[in-house]
Amino acid sequence: MCRWFLVEFLPYEEADSKASVDDRPPLTTNDIRDEIRDSVLQNFGEHGWGSVGDSLNVKYYSPTTNICIIRVAREPYRIAWGGITFITAIKKQRCIPHVEHVSGTLKKVQLAAIQYNRVLVARLEARAELGDRRKHELEEYLKQADKEIESIDT
Numbered sequence: 001m002c003r004w005f006l007v008e009f010l011p012y013e014e015a016d017s018k019a020s021v022d023d024r025p026p027l028t029t030n031d032i033r034d035e036i037r038d039s040v041l042q043n044f045g046e047h048g049w050g051s052v053g054d055s056l057n058v059k060y061y062s063p064t065t066n067i068c069i070i071r072v073a074r075e076p077y078r079i080a081w082g083g084i085t086f087i088t089a090i091k092k093q094r095c096i097p098h099v100e101h102v103s104g105t106l107k108k109v110q111l112a113a114i115q116y117n118r119v120l121v122a123r124l125e126a127r128a129e130l131g132d133r134r135k136h137e138l139e140e141y142l143k144q145a146d147k148e149i150e151s152i153d154t
Contacts, residue, residue: 001073003071003102044079051073059152
């Protein structure tokens with residue numbers, strides 16, 4: 001038995017920073033897992049990591065919308081949740097983790113991820129006046145992301 005997290009990593013920069021959020025190199029699932037490991041170790045120690053480490057797996061990450069799906073064992077899921085919440089940066093890229101959904105089944109987190117992905121893309125479209133080409137790219141991204149999310153296996 002396991003728990004599934006749908007997490008959005010909201011990127012941000014300090015007000016006086018010259019770097020743009022859009023100029024960041026994309027993160028990988030390994031980067032996210034390593035940062036969760038470091039956070040759990042720092043906040044819950046070796047015992048916390050020992051209970052979470054074997055079952056922790058980042059199954060999906062989208063650099064376009066910054067959402068990811070994480071699997072962890074049922075018993076220590078609160079430790080993993082705490083570790084995720086305490087993250088402030090991944091690979092020196094400042095971010096705020098937002099746990100959008102927690103589920104006991106893969107299917108429910110997949111449905112939540114597809115729905116939330118659509119919300120985030122709608123926000124991207126609303127924030128900027130996009131040309132037809134960019135709108136088409138986002139529509140294609142949604143189709144691709146839906147397929148990727150649906151293909152996740154336990």
